[in-house]
Amino acid sequence: MSKHKSEIETANLAAVLDDRVAEVYGPGTEIDGLVRLSGGASRETWSFDALPPGRARRPLILKRDPLDEKAPGPLTEGEVQLGLDRWTEGRLMQLAGEVGVPVPDVPFFLHADDRTSAGFVMQRLEGEALGRRILREDEFAAARPKLAFQCGQAAARFHSIPRDRLPPLPYLPVAEALDYNRDVVDSFDQPHAGFEYAFHWLRERLELAGDRVGLVHGDYRNGNLLVDGTGLAGVLDWELGHLGNPLNDLGWICIRAWRYGYYDKSVGGFGEVSDLLDGYEAGGGERVSLDSLHFWEVFGCMRWGVICMTLAFTHLTGKERSVEKVSIGRRAAEGEYDLLQLVD
Amino acid sequence: MPTDRPNAVELVEAVREFLSDHVAPNVEGQLAFHTRVAINALAIVERTMAQGDEMDAAELGRLKDLLKQDGDLQALNGELARAIRAGEMDDRRETLLAHLRQTAEDKIALANPRYLTKRG
Numbered sequence: 001m002s003k004h005k006s007e008i009e010t011a012n013l014a015a016v017l018d019d020r021v022a023e024v025y026g027p028g029t030e031i032d033g034l035v036r037l038s039g040g041a042s043r044e045t046w047s048f049d050a051l052p053p054g055r056a057r058r059p060l061i062l063k064r065d066p067l068d069e070k071a072p073g074p075l076t077e078g079e080v081q082l083g084l085d086r087w088t089e090g091r092l093m094q095l096a097g098e099v100g101v102p103v104p105d106v107p108f109f110l111h112a113d114d115r116t117s118a119g120f121v122m123q124r125l126e127g128e129a130l131g132r133r134i135l136r137e138d139e140f141a142a143a144r145p146k147l148a149f150q151c152g153q154a155a156a157r158f159h160s161i162p163r164d165r166l167p168p169l170p171y172l173p174v175a176e177a178l179d180y181n182r183d184v185v186d187s188f189d190q191p192h193a194g195f196e197y198a199f200h201w202l203r204e205r206l207e208l209a210g211d212r213v214g215l216v217h218g219d220y221r222n223g224n225l226l227v228d229g230t231g232l233a234g235v236l237d238w239e240l241g242h243l244g245n246p247l248n249d250l251g252w253i254c255i256r257a258w259r260y261g262y263y264d265k266s267v268g269g270f271g272e273v274s275d276l277l278d279g280y281e282a283g284g285g286e287r288v289s290l291d292s293l294h295f296w297e298v299f300g301c302m303r304w305g306v307i308c309m310t311l312a313f314t315h316l317t318g319k320e321r322s323v324e325k326v327s328i329g330r331r332a333a334e335g336e337y338d339l340l341q342l343v344d
Numbered sequence: 345m346p347t348d349r350p351n352a353v354e355l356v357e358a359v360r361e362f363l364s365d366h367v368a369p370n371v372e373g374q375l376a377f378h379t380r381v382a383i384n385a386l387a388i389v390e391r392t393m394a395q396g397d398e399m400d401a402a403e404l405g406r407l408k409d410l411l412k413q414d415g416d417l418q419a420l421n422g423e424l425a426r427a428i429r430a431g432e433m434d435d436r437r438e439t440l441l442a443h444l445r446q447t448a449e450d451k452i453a454l455a456n457p458r459y460l461t462k463r464g
Contacts, residue, residue, distance in 0.1 A: 191425035194444050200428050327381050330388060333451035334459055340445045344437075 009067065010034065012115040017048060017062070020121075024108045025052040032057070042066070042083075043239070044117075047124060063089070064110060064119025083239050088167050090120025092215070092238045095165060096158045102150075102234050104226075127233040131222040132260045135269045143231045148271020150232040151225070151253060152279025158235075159214045159246035160284055166215055170242040174209040174299075177244065178202055181306045188313050194336040198302040201343045208295035209245050212286075216242050220249040222258040222268030247288060250276065251296020256338050257304050257331075298342050305335025353393050360386040384456075391454045399450045406443045410436065 014034050021029045034048040044066055050058040065086055084092075090106045097103045104122040112118040134140050134147075172180070182199050185192055218240030226234035253276070259269035267276045277288050312329020314320050350358065360383055368379045400417060407420040410433075415423070427433050433440045452459050 191422040193421060193424040193428060194448055196425045196428040197440070197444055200431070323378055323385065324381050327385050330451075330455035333448055333455050337445075337448040337452050337459070340441065340448050343441070 016110060016116045020108055020110065021050040025050055028053040059124035060121050061124045062119050062121050065117040067117050084241055086119045089239045091167050092241045093122065095161050096235065099157045099161055101154045101158045102232050104234050125226055125234050127226040127228040129226050129236060131258060134222060134227045135260055135262050139229055140227055143227050143229055144270040146231040147227065148267040148275035149279035151267065152276040153283035154232060154235055155220060155249050156280045156283030156285030158217065161215050163214065172242050172244045174206060174245055181303060184306055184310060188309060194340060195302055195305060198298060198339050202295065202299055205295055208292050210247050210292055212246060213243055214246045216244040216246055217249050218242055221253050222270065247292055247296050250280065250288060250293055252300040254297050255300040255304055257334065294342065298339050301335045301339035301342065305332040308332035308335065353390065356386055356389050388455055395454065403447055410439060410443055
């Protein structure tokens with residue numbers, strides 16, 4: 001992007017935000033320190049403060065769609081197809097906050113117009129979201145032993161949000177989720193015996209998935225958790241939220257991909273399964289059987305492998321040439337290897 | 345293949361060393377990250393050149409035993425995937441799983457050998 005174009009885009013966004021903060025926090029409120037954070041291609045995040053006259057500044061984050069959002073592509077985009085719009089994502093965070101899940105407040109939204117794409121604005125909380133740092137740094141030493149319990153508790157709370165309170169969401173029960181992943185693999189025209197075994201094994205044991213339907217976060221893992229010195233400070237990145245079996249989230253947080261080398265700690269590299277499940281019960285969830293959790297771990301390993309393959313094929317099909325994306329393709333073998341240790 | 349030294353292995357090694365010794369220390373941010381990714385990709389190529397043929401031969405031998413048919417790796421892997429989906433391998437689960445586990449372990453030995461040790 002040329003410097004000129006990016007300056008115009010920033011100025012347009014600043015004007016929109018100045019208007020909106022004056023509506024939300026009162027006349028005379030302005031914004032300060034608007035700066036783009038992530039260079040991610042799929043979503044933009046921006047940091048800024050709102051300055052209400054005579055009151056404390058509000059540290060905020062905007063998450064919006066990219067300005068040149070393309071039309072949805074074919075199946076090979078994989079999980080991207082499941083992504084929610086920004087208004088629904090922000091609404092899920094508000095609902096989660098209402099049932100006691102630690103999440104940033106979401107004070108307002110942006111409509112798409114000629115100056116900006118659609119987005120939502122959330123409170124900018126203190127803390128760390130990088131999984132590796134959460135596991136390694138001394139400042140989180142006191143937080144780490146509490147995280148598995150807190151993650152279980154938080155999940156039970158958002159899993160229990162009544163369906164009639166939820167906005168319209170994609171519905172992906174386990175059998176359809178299996179078909180979906182199988183179709184993604186088929187679309188690569190690269191027969192894969194390891195993942196095929198996973199589909200077969202999971203399909204034989206569908207009753208272990210459980211039959212409850214509720215809000216699934218969809219990417220509940222170390223890396224999407226904001227952590228401070230005392231523990232879980234916020235659950236982030238709700239854009240893969242959908243209706244399905246909530247236990248999916250508990251299996252996903254346990255897969256080895258999010259342990260960053262701390263393999264003896266099953267939950268995110270920081271905790272134990274027993275703490276996760278105790279926390280789930282303490283948050284109002286059912287007692288989850290180890291067999292069900294095991295089912296969803298196998299599912300999670302498969303899903304991670306398929307995501308890795310999907311990213312590689314984004315490069316291989318020429319959609320987006322990237323040494324990073326094509327290299328992640330080789331990590332599919334990690335999901336395959338892990339699931340093959342878990343099945344019989 | 346008609347070549348003098350440096351052979352292909354030596355060229356890939358030289359490029360990896362160049363990225364590692366001269367590029368990586370002089371870049372930062374996203375470019376430093378992508379340089380590390382590129383170095384890792386070349387290391388995968390080097391390990392494949394060293395061990396790939398032997399692994400392929402072993403995998404092909406296992407597939408022939410398992411499926412009781414002849415064919416090349418691609419054809420037999422296609423046949424195995426089809427047979428698993430059709431439930432035709434259910435009576436040979438133990439040998440099937442042993443084969444799949446060995447194959448996955450070999451893939452990781454090429455792609456990211458540290459993953460096979462307890463702490464990565």
